[in-house]
Amino acid sequence: MEIVRVLSMAVESAGRARGIKPSDEIHLSALRWETYSALQNLLDALSMLASTLGLRKPSSYAELGIILREGGILDEGDAELVGRVARSRNLLAHAYRRMSGEELMEMVEALLPGVEDMAGRLMGEVERRGIDPEGEFEGLKSLRELFESEGILLAYLYGSRARGDADEDSDYDIALLYGRPIGVMEEVEMAVRIADRLKIPADRVDLLILNKAGVDLAMRVIREGKPIYVADEDFRHRYETHITIEYLDLNDLMDIYLSRAMKKS
Numbered sequence: 001m002e003i004v005r006v007l008s009m010a011v012e013s014a015g016r017a018r019g020i021k022p023s024d025e026i027h028l029s030a031l032r033w034e035t036y037s038a039l040q041n042l043l044d045a046l047s048m049l050a051s052t053l054g055l056r057k058p059s060s061y062a063e064l065g066i067i068l069r070e071g072g073i074l075d076e077g078d079a080e081l082v083g084r085v086a087r088s089r090n091l092l093a094h095a096y097r098r099m100s101g102e103e104l105m106e107m108v109e110a111l112l113p114g115v116e117d118m119a120g121r122l123m124g125e126v127e128r129r130g131i132d133p134e135g136e137f138e139g140l141k142s143l144r145e146l147f148e149s150e151g152i153l154l155a156y157l158y159g160s161r162a163r164g165d166a167d168e169d170s171d172y173d174i175a176l177l178y179g180r181p182i183g184v185m186e187e188v189e190m191a192v193r194i195a196d197r198l199k200i201p202a203d204r205v206d207l208l209i210l211n212k213a214g215v216d217l218a219m220r221v222i223r224e225g226k227p228i229y230v231a232d233e234d235f236r237h238r239y240e241t242h243i244t245i246e247y248l249d250l251n252d253l254m255d256i257y258l259s260r261a262m263k264k265s
Contacts, residue, residue: 002048002226003045003048003049003052003122003126003131004123004126004127006041006044006045006048006226007041007042007045007119007120007122007123007126008119008123009037009041010037010038010039010041010042010045010115010116010119011038011115011116011119011120013034013035013037013038013041014034014038014112014113014115014116014119015116016030016034017031017034017035017038017108017112018108018112018113020034022101022104022105028101028104029241029245030241031101031104031105031108032092032099032104032245033240033241033244033245035092035104035107035108035112036089036092036093036244037240038112038115039085039088039089039092039111039115040089040223042082042085042115042118042119043061043064043082043085043086043089045119045122046064046065046068046082047061047064047163048163049068049073049122049126049131050064050067050068050071051163052131053071053073053131055067055068055070055071060086061082061085061086061089061090062082062083062086062087064082064086065078065079065080065081065082065083065086066079068082073122073125074118078118081111081114081115081118084110084111085111085115088107088111092107093248140157140198140228142197142198143155143194143197143198143228143229144228144229146193146194146197147176147229147231148229148231150178150190151178151179151180152176152177152178152179152229152231153177153178153179153231153232153235153239154175154176154177154210154227154229154230154231154235154236154239155174155175155176155177155227155228155229155230156174156175156221156222156225156226156227156228157172157173157174157225157226157228158173158174158175158220158221158224158225158226159171159173159206159224160173161173162224162225162226163224169204171204171205171206172194172198172200172204172205172206173206173208174194174205174206174207174208174228175207175208175209175210175213175218175221175225176190176207176208176209176210177209177210177211177239178209178211179231181211182209182211187207187209190207191205191207194207208221215243215246215247216247218243218247219243219244219247222240222243222244
């Protein structure tokens, strides 16, 4: 029940965000992450729902509400909320460090009760209609024993198969985070072993080792990917928070660098 799972994650993050008081920098960072996660997970679930129902592809996150309203899933008020969620998500991503605790709390109070309500209603609607695809992720359960035996902490499916728009011949894009150093030949061997369990040719498994990946690529996996193996849920939360903060800090530094470079020219 993948759509339901992502909706549940949105509700959980929203609940955690509403319980945080940004009294210091640590709590402020936690509030930023949980708010972002709640908004992003709702948008991801809506995107998966639109794709599963065969509705037209959105040109942006903000258009998801309109498309699902046209499909009879959301009403006018829901569609407007999705637009606000999408715009707020973009603001949070691009003005991450510049948002104060007061501004974040304003966003939390204005949006997250609606996010929780919409996600709860959609979970019921998805289950009632029986429209949540399981096949892709059910097939990957055979990998969990392998990941556990190899000391892997996290595994994500990302790319077209995670988005739900893959065709029969699409590759399996899988990202792994190891709890130990890993050599290049071990990477090759792992791809072969994954392919063997999925009963597909080895060249259809594109493996990304997160221990060696840059922050931009790791952030893409977190944003677009779906966890298929989690050794410890608390660790996953800490890892994703760390990568997100590092990514947004890097973007802030780039903005400062570009601003200074433009002033000099």
